[in-house]
Amino acid sequence: MSEQTRISLEFDVEGDNFVSAGKASEAVKGNLKMLGLPPTIIRRAAIVMYEGEINMVIHAKGGKAYVDITDKDISITLKDEGPGIENIELAMQEGYSTAPDAIRALGFGAGMGLPNMKKYSDNMEIESEVGKGTTVRMKINIQPDSEGQQQ
Amino acid sequence: MKISKIAEVLRADVLCCEENLEAEVASACAADMMSDVLAFVKDHAVLITGLCNPQVIRTAEMMDIVCVVYVRGKVPDAMSIELAKSKNIVLMTSKYRMYQACGILYGEGLRGGESRI
Numbered sequence: 001m002s003e004q005t006r007i008s009l010e011f012d013v014e015g016d017n018f019v020s021a022g023k024a025s026e027a028v029k030g031n032l033k034m035l036g037l038p039p040t041i042i043r044r045a046a047i048v049m050y051e052g053e054i055n056m057v058i059h060a061k062g063g064k065a066y067v068d069i070t071d072k073d074i075s076i077t078l079k080d081e082g083p084g085i086e087n088i089e090l091a092m093q094e095g096y097s098t099a100p101d102a103i104r105a106l107g108f109g110a111g112m113g114l115p116n117m118k119k120y121s122d123n124m125e126i127e128s129e130v131g132k133g134t135t136v137r138m139k140i141n142i143q144p145d146s147e148g149q150q151q
Numbered sequence: 152m153k154i155s156k157i158a159e160v161l162r163a164d165v166l167c168c169e170e171n172l173e174a175e176v177a178s179a180c181a182a183d184m185m186s187d188v189l190a191f192v193k194d195h196a197v198l199i200t201g202l203c204n205p206q207v208i209r210t211a212e213m214m215d216i217v218c219v220v221y222v223r224g225k226v227p228d229a230m231s232i233e234l235a236k237s238k239n240i241v242l243m244t245s246k247y248r249m250y251q252a253c254g255i256l257y258g259e260g261l262r263g264g265e266s267r268i
């Protein structure tokens with residue numbers, strides 16, 4: 001990619017809609033493929049974005065996704081005005097989920113989303129206020145030195 | 152293992168993308184929870200699941216999974232099949248239960264790929 005490459009994408013993610021859930025991530029993946037990025041980078045970005053997108057669908061009645069792609073990194077910001085996360089440390093634990101049975105029946109609610117996002121991104125920050133909403137920021141480095149770090 | 156071989160040993164009916172039956176899969180993952188699938192990163196994998204909604208296909212697409220096997224004779228909805236067609240993912244349905252299907256594939260030499268714990 002050239003030095004000046006910069007692509008900014010923006011998506012509305014609809015809450016509680018399991019048919020459209022994942023569409024934004026799919027579009028981002030398509031863009032990354034077109035840019036010819038390494039498959040591992042693409043897959044990591046797709047996974048973290050998809051987990052975050054699904055979280056907004058399930059837990060927050062939807063939200064907005066902003067994706068910035070430069071030749072250095074991929075920045076993903078997921079912003080919702082849902083119920084917020086009371087205890088982020090607890091929510092980050094593998095297996096912790098408040099998803100009801102109806103959501104589990106759909107294949108979600110294993111409590112693995114946030115841990116996966118942490119694992120596959122190079123940097124992740126969560127800001128959340130109960131009753132106001134949640135913002136998750138994730139970064140994936142494209143530079144070669146970061147590539148072998150987390151597969 | 153070739154996808155055609157998976158269909159053969161699981162006595163599965165192929166539901167779409169027959170043209171990809173000669174493609175190779177390198178590993179397998181069995182799960183009913185999509186985040187469990189997303190925790191697993193391997194190229195050219197097959198997913199074995201009992202879950203039938205479109206999110207299975209979207210999850211598979213995110214993970215570059217090339218084939219999905221539905222167990223217990225389950226058949227996904229039309230939307231899943233359409234989505235899989237557009238993503239070139241082979242879908243098949245087998246009468247075997249999850250445990251049996253996994254055992255058969257394992258016995259045929261298909262491994263799970265290393266997991267990082």
Ligand SMILES: Nc1ncnc2c1ncn2[C@@H]1O[C@H](COP(=O)(O)OP(=O)(O)OP(=O)(O)O)[C@@H](O)[C@H]1O
Binds near residue numbers: 084085111
């Ligand atoms: N955007 C959000 N708004 C409000 N709560 C959230 C949000 N994202 C996550 N949470 C809370 O954090 C918990 C853990 O999230 P995580 O993604 O790890 O698991 P899950 O979504 O419940 O299940 P899985 O991701 O395995 O399908 C959720 O159950 C929910 O209580």
Ligand SMILES: [Mg+2]
Binds near residue numbers: 114
């Ligand atoms: Mg989640």
